Amino acid sequence: MDISMIIFYCIAAFILTAALLAVTTAKIFRSTIWLLFSLIGIAALYYWMDVQFIAAVQTVVYVGGIVVLLIFSIFLTHKANDAMPRPPVMRRIWAGLASLFGIALVLHLVYHHSFATPAGAGLNGDVANIGTQLISTEKGGYALPFELASILLLASLIGCIVLAMRKGTANVNSVE
């Protein structure tokens, strides 16, 4: 076992522990902070796998965007130190059993499947390469999904504004 695998096991243990605490902690704010640590661990895993661009995107969008949004919504809807009621014991037992069964099934399938892993040339995850193929219009290019994603983002932006508008004051079309 070499040093890079030891680093991998450390990162994996960190991710799984933080994720487990994020779904079991009773206080909602602590749960968000554990989720934040788990997402940072996943960014570290991307660095370990040598895909720096994805790691940067993960850090910026998840850690800097989604977690901050979650914290905002928690402060708008909860008192910071509120503890959520614990789920009933029976529900926890059945959920745990279902999850363990799923883990066992999928691990069995993955373990007995042999993946053809070609040796030699590694992944060329240069930002220049990624950018060229992302907006290329030739075969294998991703220009159309890229534009569709921008339309989706615009639609969600407008949708958020419409949804979060207070009724009666800004909604011109309301009948009341």
Added chain:
Amino acid sequence: MSQTPLIQILFLSVGLFFIGMYGLFTRRNVITILMSIELILNSVNINFIAFNKYVYPHQLEGLFFTIFIITIAAAEAAVTIAIIINLFRSHHSVDIEDANELKW
């Protein structure tokens, strides 16, 4: 040991996926359910990157799928939080058991 660590990464992502499923089963608060969904999406992203890196190293398809999944997750989180704030305004609670008007 020169073997690629693909199988260990897959084990990690399976664990992460089912931790997210456990949260989805047990939690009854909309914000924590959203957090479980983020964990599940992240486990899928890890799978895409691992398969791209170790099984198809001469292509970049998995990276693009990951980038688009992250984009869609961000849009989804923004819309969900708008819905949560609206729900809190009308029901004074973000518990899914309290929002049962559409339940048959």
